[in-house]
Amino acid sequence: MDLRFTADEIAFRDAARRFFRTAVPEAIRRKNLAGEHLDKADIVTSQRILNARGWAVPHWPRAWGGQDWSPVQLYLYQDEMQQAGVPAPLSFNTTMVGPVIAAFGSDEQKRKFLPRIANLDDWWCQGFSEPGAGSDLAGLRTRAVRDGETWVVNGQKTWTTLAQYADWIFLLVRTDPVVKKQQGISFILVDMTTPGVSVRPIITIDGAHEVNEVFFDDVVVPAGNLVGEVNKGWDYAKFLLGNERTGIARAGESKARLKRIRELAALEFAGARPLLEDPIFARRLAAVEIELKALELTQLRVVADERKYGDGKANPASSILKLKGSELQQACTELLMEVAGPWVLPRRPEGERRNEPHGGPDFADQAAPAYFNMRKVSIYAGSNEIQRNIIAKAILGF
Numbered sequence: 420m421d422l423r424f425t426a427d428e429i430a431f432r433d434a435a436r437r438f439f440r441t442a443v444p445e446a447i448r449r450k451n452l453a454g455e456h457l458d459k460a461d462i463v464t465s466q467r468i469l470n471a472r473g474w475a476v477p478h479w480p481r482a483w484g485g486q487d488w489s490p491v492q493l494y495l496y497q498d499e500m501q502q503a504g505v506p507a508p509l510s511f512n513t514t515m516v517g518p519v520i521a522a523f524g525s526d527e528q529k530r531k532f533l534p535r536i537a538n539l540d541d542w543w544c545q546g547f548s549e550p551g552a553g554s555d556l557a558g559l560r561t562r563a564v565r566d567g568e569t570w571v572v573n574g575q576k577t578w579t580t581l582a583q584y585a586d587w588i589f590l591l592v593r594t595d596p597v598v599k600k601q602q603g604i605s606f607i608l609v610d611m612t613t614p615g616v617s618v619r620p621i622i623t624i625d626g627a628h629e630v631n632e633v634f635f636d637d638v639v640v641p642a643g644n645l646v647g648e649v650n651k652g653w654d655y656a657k658f659l660l661g662n663e664r665t666g667i668a669r670a671g672e673s674k675a676r677l678k679r680i681r682e683l684a685a686l687e688f689a690g691a692r693p694l695l696e697d698p699i700f701a702r703r704l705a706a707v708e709i710e711l712k713a714l715e716l717t718q719l720r721v722v723a724d725e726r727k728y729g730d731g732k733a734n735p736a737s738s739i740l741k742l743k744g745s746e747l748q749q750a751c752t753e754l755l756m757e758v759a760g761p762w763v764l765p766r767r768p769e770g771e772r773r774n775e776p777h778g779g780p781d782f783a784d785q786a787a788p789a790y791f792n793m794r795k796v797s798i799y800a801g802s803n804e805i806q807r808n809i810i811a812k813a814i815l816g817f
């Protein structure tokens with residue numbers, strides 16, 4: 420297998436590198452690379468810059484703004500975007516609900532939603548998980564009952580990321596409680612301003628407001644908001660989850676973070692010498708760098724394999740990318756904690772201002788929140804235990 424890039428691919432990579440590093444404001448990219456929370460405005464600004472160039476949704480069908488890029492181009496686009504610190508286009512919009520509407524939605528839904536999804540005119544959130552239905556998602560209980568030309572939705576979703584910003588939510592709802600559980604689920608679009616929708620924050624261990632509970636109390640939804648066919652929602656959900664391929668490893672982001680850790684470790688002292696020269700730290704850093712190189716090669720093998728897995732079918736190797744990629748994201752935050760040392764302790768809660776200086780280096784302020792926040796990556800998008808089950812079954816044949 421030849422994993423080298425062609426001259427055209429290298430030219431494409433260089434153009435992407437230039438664009439990401441010049442068009443998207445440095446302040447947003449720096450914040451993102453430092454692992455700080457981005458504001459809604461940061462994400463909207465960045466996505467609209469990409470969309471103006473036709474680069475917010477390159478993987479979509481051409482008719483709706485896609486670019487017809489090869490798997491290698493898509494890989495390079497994501498890798499360069501992550502290394503430059505450009506926030507990825509909002510995944511709920513661009514890799515989740517957008518492709519589902521483009522593939523299964525009515526013409527009216529496509530015209531109404533897709534351009535606004537690409538430009539982040541509407542912010543979408545994902546209403547799949549419920550208390551008691553996470554890994555066992557098909558056990559979900561939020562119900563939609565047909566009433567004339569509407570559906571009436573009752574129930575609760577949880578862990579809904581950034582629902583506080585959302586204009587719309589896409590939901591999996593139970594529309595047939597009698598049949599096998601996967602066969603009684605539908606996919607429906609709900610305007611967050613509809614009476615009966617309420618959002619309650621969940622504050623995570625880093626002190627941030629990133630996830631929420633969302634409640635549905637007799638929420639009346641027009642019948643035209645149901646996507647595709649009634650009771651086929653499980654198929655659409657599988658299609659949606661299969662859409663996230665190599666980007667899920669976030670290797671570009673980890674590369675940029677490791678580069679920064681190396682630079683910072685050269686400036687911080689451990690005793691009489693820079694931390695970077697401490698043999699124990701240097702060995703740990705090298706181990707993570709080697710694992711990351713291996714992950715990149717696995718990513719390239721998945722890209723080379725891409726043609727085998729068309730039509731939204733998930734390549735089981737993406738479970739390896741999720742598993743290793745999330746472990747390395749976490750390893751980067753652990754290394755940064757070591758570089759910051761005791762300066763991680765006096766950190767101020769986000770937004771709090773004080774007269775006294777912090778005392779430590781600026782980067783130390785974000786080290787602990789980023790470390791705590793990254794615990795999430797081995798839970799969401801299918802926990803790492805579930806990924807191991809998939810690898811055992813689909814790759815190792817157990």
Ligand SMILES: Cc1cc2nc3c(=O)[nH]c(=O)nc-3n(C[C@H](O)[C@H](O)[C@H](O)COP(=O)(O)OP(=O)(O)OC[C@H]3O[C@@H](n4cnc5c(N)ncnc54)[C@H](O)[C@@H]3O)c2cc1C
Binds near residue numbers: 551555
């Ligand atoms: C920060 C964050 C953001 C999220 N954002 C969203 C969102 O926007 N929208 C949304 O719908 N959901 C979201 N989720 C939910 C996420 O998809 C679920 O948390 C995840 O699927 C796990 O489900 P659970 O939390 O119910 O845990 P459970 O499924 O109850 O699992 C508990 C533990 O048991 C393990 N486990 C479960 N089943 C098995 C098994 N068969 N074999 C081995 N081990 C198993 C799990 O790995 C885990 O360690 C988010 C979660 C987090 C943490």
